[in-house]
Amino acid sequence: MNILTLKNNNQLEQVQQSTTQKSIDGHAAFAKVLQDAFVAKPENTNPDYVMPISLNTDYDEISEQAKNYYNQALQTARELVDTSADIREQEIQLYREAMIEIMDMPIEVEIEPHEVNQALLFGSLGIDFLEYKEAGVRIEMLNLAEKDVLNSQILENSDKEKLKKMIDEQRSALELQREEMLAGTFIKEKTDHRANIEHRFHSLDFSS
Numbered sequence: 781m782n783i784l785t786l787k788n789n790n791q792l793e794q795v796q797q798s799t800t801q802k803s804i805d806g807h808a809a810f811a812k813v814l815q816d817a818f819v820a821k822p823e824n825t826n827p828d829y830v831m832p833i834s835l836n837t838d839y840d841e842i843s844e845q846a847k848n849y850y851n852q853a854l855q856t857a858r859e860l861v862d863t864s865a866d867i868r869e870q871e872i873q874l875y876r877e878a879m880i881e882i883m884d885m886p887i888e889v890e891i892e893p894h895e896v897n898q899a900l901l902f903g904s905l906g907i908d909f910l911e912y913k914e915a916g917v918r919i920e921m922l923n924l925a926e927k928d929v930l931n932s933q934i935l936e937n938s939d940k941e942k943l944k945k946m947i948d949e950q951r952s953a954l955e956l957q958r959e960e961m962l963a964g965t966f967i968k969e970k971t972d973h974r975a976n977i978e979h980r981f982h983s984l985d986f987s988s
Contacts, residue, residue, distance in 0.1 A: 845889070846920035853881040853921060871934040875925060875943050876981050882921045883950055883973035889913045905964070912961050915954045922951045942984040946977065 857877035861870050889910050891899045902909040929935065929943045950973075960966035 842920045842923060843917065846917045847924065849885065849887060849917065850878075850882070850921040850924045853878050853885060856881050856885070868934055868936070868939070871932060872939055872943070872986050875929055876946075876977065878925055879922070879946060879950060880974050880977050882918055882925065883971075883977070887914050887917055889917060907961050907964070911968075912958055915958050915961075919951055919954050922947050922954070939986060942986060945984070946980055949980065950977070 854874070857874050857880075860877045861873045863870065865873065891909065895909070895913075899909040902912065926944060926947045929940055929947070932940065935943070957966060
C-alpha cells in the first residue's frame with residue numbers, strides 16, 4: 781500500500797467517524813429538545829394545585845383514531861370475558877383483556893398533512909415516524925383505559941389501583957420505546973404481551 785492510498789484511507793475513515801458522530805449528536809440533540817418539551821414544568825409549582833401527570837391527562841385531546849381503536853379493543857375484550865363469573869370479576873377480566881388487545885392489535889397510522897415536516901425531520905435522523913406515532917396511539921388508548929378503570933362503579937378501589945399499576949407499566953414501556961427511537965437506540969423485538977400481562981395480573985392477586 782503506497783503513501784497516497786494510506787492517506788486516502790485515513791481521510792475516508794475520518795469522514796466516516798465524523799458522519800457517525802454527527803448522526804449520534806443529532807439524535808441526542810433532537811431527543812433532548814423533545815424530552816425538555818415533554819417534561820416542561822408548569823409555571824404554578826404550588827403543590828396544592830399541581831396534579832401528578834398521570835391524573836392530569838386531557839382526555840378531550842385524545843385523537844379520534846385512538847378512541848376508535850380503543851372501542852375496537854374493548855369489543856374484542858368483551859368477547860373473551862367469562863360471563864359466568866360475578867360482575868366484578870367480569871369487569872377485571874375486561875380491562876385485563878383490553879390491555880392485551882391494546883398492546884397487540886394491529887394499528888395503521890398515516891402521516892397527516894400537519895405532520896409532514898415532523899415526519900421529514902424524523903426521516904432525516906433515521907427515525908420511523910409511523911412507528912413512533914403508532915406507539916403514541918397505543919399510549920392514548922391506555923389513557924382511555926385508565927379513565928374507564930378509575931370511573932368504574934363496579935371495581936373496588938384496590939382493583940383500580942392494581943389495574944392502574946398494570947396500565948402504568950405498559951404505558952412506561954411504550955414511552956421508553958419512543959425515547960429510544962429518538963435516541964437512535966431502539967431495537968425492535970417481538971414481545972409476548974399476553975404472557976407478560978397475565979403473569980403480572982396473577983402476581984397482583986385480584987382475589988384479595
